[in-house]
Amino acid sequence: MYKVLVTDGISQTGLKDLLEHPHFVVDRQPTLPVDELKKVIADYDALIVRSQTKVTEELLQAAKKLQVIARAGVGVDNIDINAATRKGIIVINAPGANTIAATEHTLAMMLALARKIPQAHQKTASGQWDRNSFKGVELYKKTLGIVGMGKIGTEVAKRAKSFGMNILGFDPYLTDERAKKLGITKATLDAVARESDFITIHTPLTNDTRGIVNEEFLQKTKKGVRFVNCARGGIIDEKALVRAIQSGHVAGAALDVFEKEPVSDSELLTNPNIVVTPHLGASTVEAQEKVAQEVSAEIIEILEAKNIQHAVNMPQMSGETQAKLQAYLLLGDQMGQLAVQLLKRLAPTKIEINYYGDLIDEDTELLTRTMLKGILSYHLSDSVNLVNVLHLLKEQGVPYNVQKNATNKGFANFMELSISQGSETAKIGATVLNGYGARILKINQYRIDVKPEKYLLYIKHHDVPGMIGKVGSLLGNYQINIGTMQVGRTEVGGEAIMVLTLDKALNSDVLRAIEHIEGIKEAQLLELANAETVAEGKVKVESFN
Incomplete structure (x- = not known):
């Protein structure tokens, strides 16, 4: 019992x-x-x-x-x-389970905002019959920008179309084919800002989406734009939004979620052009x-039955398999993180995974899921885990292919991950060396030997004398300590790369300074979950009683 x-x-x-x-x-x-x-x-x-x-x-x-x-x-x-x-x-x-509830609340907030219903109710209930102060706007023929086309964003789009709205959808995983099927227009974030009359947010809160609606974004919007946020507090910079409403540039906002809850900011609670509800998106009987x-x-x-469907922290895996693959699981997650950042932070439309050597004899399903999780987590944050990653990948319409080859590639085990979108491709090859640990051995076409660290500086440059010294000197001037430096090239005097492990992150000023060095073609900071962080947060996969 x-x-x-x-x-x-x-x-x-x-x-x-x-x-x-x-x-x-x-x-x-x-x-x-x-x-x-x-x-x-x-x-x-x-x-x-x-x-x-x-x-x-x-x-x-x-x-x-x-x-x-x-x-x-x-x-x-x-x-x-x-x-x-x-x-x-x-x-x-x-x-x-709360998709429909959150969708309907979004539409309710949008209508309340457009027709000033809360303000009109409050005044009428107080005994004042005022028909002149609450002139609203129609949704018909207006352009709705949806930031985040997951389940809720998709359902909002379907219902907004019934109002006769034109829909612009932004999502790193939204394909042209899926947008066409939904009857909406795939758009960039800038296009959503410039062209929308209403903008609604439906993304998870991640490092990339935190404050995505900020001063810069608001400056690009139409005068009279209206915002709805029933997703997560923190995606909209509340101070910047209030300033834009006070200036008259933004007509109003309807907010169900806030940076701090319960919300107490008087500028949000007392502004007559802001509709607020206390995080009611999922609060329906159904x-x-x-x-x-x-x-x-x-x-x-x-x-x-020992079957798991929506575990946040634990996929199915035997203790024996975990013991064999634990080091590779950590590395696979990091390979996914690396690849998506090298793809210019684009969402891939194609993923290929190759296993070589002794790994072909192992059950690599969890290892595959770990790589995929590393890729998707960059955009989806903690909404993706080892259990739901394949479902999310299918939901986003991204195909993936896994192949196994007995060729050892010079190592007992070798993993290669390739992701692409259009003409952009990023490829990572890696292994775990006995006594030396995880190693990144290939980046795109370049052979390299880099231990995964939290901060990696990736530089593409012309293979000319003095380049390493120039980069080292510049970083020294900015008090940036270099742990290791590795270089790779395909031919003498051609294009080459260098990868440096750093003790701390670089800001955009340092990256721009590096790119201004003659001969540098590209400089990018890659941030990985280091071994300690991944180990602390790794899922526990032993069987349970």
């Missing part, structure tokens, strides 16, 4: 599968104090929470039998994933039932 503890307000209807299952006992104790939760958690096999319960490392230390933590929703910020992983506890969520149904079904699958 399995015991399940529910500590937040979870839909009773959604929990039906668990409540009626003969092998499960469900205890519902919402708003249980932390101290009480620590006392009782040791008796349970599974824990279901929403956002209120904080699943900390301290709490998990008291969890003696816990095998599964289920977040009835998408975000898992309230769960210490690393602590759960270290204890071998699977963390699952319900990534698709969505809450769906998330409860999803996690209930998966808890049964995990504990009874």
Whole structure:
């Protein structure tokens, strides 16, 4: 008999599968104090929470039998994933159950913004009949720019078309074919800024998307543009947005998410041209039932059948396979990160993976997933994991091909990853050397020997004397310490590369200074998760009892 503890307000209807299952006992104790939760958690096999319960490392230390933590929703910020992983506890969520709720809330916010409904309601309810102060605009024939064409962005586009809107879609993984199928126009981020009457955000919060709507972006927009954000706080620079609204350039905004929640910024809360709601995107009866149904079904699958669908931190893998491939798993993740950055941060439309030597005798499925995760995580951040990476790749319409070849390429094992978009291609070859660890041995057509480090400076240049000295001197002037320097070339006097490992990141000024050196064709900072970071965050894949 399995015991399940529910500590937040979870839909009773959604929990039906668990409540009626003969092998499960469900205890519902919402708003249980932390101290009480620590006392009782040791008796349970599974824990279901929403956002209120904080699943900390301290709490998990008291969890003696816990095998599964289920977040009835998408975000898992309230769960210490690393602590759960270290204890071998699977963390699952319900990534698709709130799609319709978030989509409809986006449309509701857009209409409320266009017709000034909250402001008109407030004044009318106060006893004032004012028909002149709330003249709105129509959605018909307006251009809607959608930043992020994942599930929610796609559903918003479908519904906005029924209003007669013209749709511009920006997403690094949006192909011309998929845009045509959806009946929208694939656009650059700049085009979305310049041409849209309404702009709605539907991306995860990553290093690339944080503050993507900033002062510079806002300056490119039409006068009178309106913004909607029901995705994540932090994607829009709130201070810059308020200034643009106060100046009259931006007509208004409808915000469901904020940089800090609960929101307390008076400039956001009191501005008459800003509509605010308290993170209600997933707050519908139906969505809450769906998330409860999803996690209930998966808890049964995990504990009874040992099948995992939406694990945030744990794919299926035997301990024996993990022991053999652990070093390659870390390297594969880094190869993916490297390749996508060398592809000028474009989203690839084609991926090829080749394994050579003894690796052909191993089950390399997880290794393949690790490389793919490294690629996709650059744009999708923590929404991609080893379980859902193939699904996400298929969803984005990106084909991948895996081949195995007994040729050893001069090493017992060798991995090669190639990604491309149009005429742009990036290729990485690597292996793990006994006694020396992971090594990047090939970048595009150049042979090299580089240990993966957190900060790598990649430079393409003409193969002429003195180039290494010029780069070293310039970095010294900027107080940048060089760890190692490796060079590669295909012919004397032709094009060459150098790769330097650095102690810290470079800013754009240093990169521009390097590119101004005569003979330098390109300089790029590549940032990798180092071995320690990857090891700390790696999924725990041993079988569980």
